[in-house]
Amino acid sequence: MDRIANRDIPSMVRGKREFRNNRDSVRGVPYKHGYAVFSYGVHWPIAFWDKRTEQWYTHNDRYSVTTSKHTNLVRQGMGVNYTTLPSVEELKAVLTHGYTGAVAQKLTQPRKLGAHDE
Numbered sequence: 001m002d003r004i005a006n007r008d009i010p011s012m013v014r015g016k017r018e019f020r021n022n023r024d025s026v027r028g029v030p031y032k033h034g035y036a037v038f039s040y041g042v043h044w045p046i047a048f049w050d051k052r053t054e055q056w057y058t059h060n061d062r063y064s065v066t067t068s069k070h071t072n073l074v075r076q077g078m079g080v081n082y083t084t085l086p087s088v089e090e091l092k093a094v095l096t097h098g099y100t101g102a103v104a105q106k107l108t109q110p111r112k113l114g115a116h117d118e
Contacts, residue, residue, distance in 0.1 A: 001027075006073060013037060013077025016049055026070045033098040039063070039070040045091050046074045047082070050099045055097060056082035059091045 002019045012019040012028055016035040021029045026046075028037045035049040044067060047058045056078045064069065065086060075082070083099075086092050093102040 009070070009073040010077035013047070013074050014079070025066065026074075029079075031095060036095055037074050039067040044088065045095055046071050048091060048095050049080060050094065053099050055099065057085055057091055057094050058082055059085045059088045061088040 002012070002017070003022055004019050006021055006026070009019075009021065009026060009028075016028070018029050025040055026037065028035065031048070035047045036046060036052045037048075039046050044063055045058055045059075046067075050055050058071070058075065058078070085094070090102070093105065096102070097105055
């Protein structure tokens with residue numbers, strides 16, 4: 001696996017190439033249904049390329065200043081055509097099942113009734 005400087009992250013992401021940065025705090029790797037980029041381990045995915053939909057997915061959750069910097073570098077490599085999910089947990093579901101599988105799983109889960117549903 002290539003070790004790279006942070007300035008090289010966008011080009012590695014653009015090419016969907018396996019890498020880790022010099023501090024080993026960001027990694028891009030082939031992952032199940034596509035390609036994933038993680039900050040400080042698999043517990044915090046930054047982005048995922050789904051081979052089936054040919055689409056990038058990311059999320060809006062915040063973690064730390066350093067992870068925000070990683071996210072900005074990764075998004076430069078993703079270009080402008082990506083889908084932003086509401087949370088890191090939803091991105092983890094896409095990592096596990098692919099986008100279409102994650103949507104299907106969510107649609108088949110029992111719905112919790114809220115106050116406006118009564």
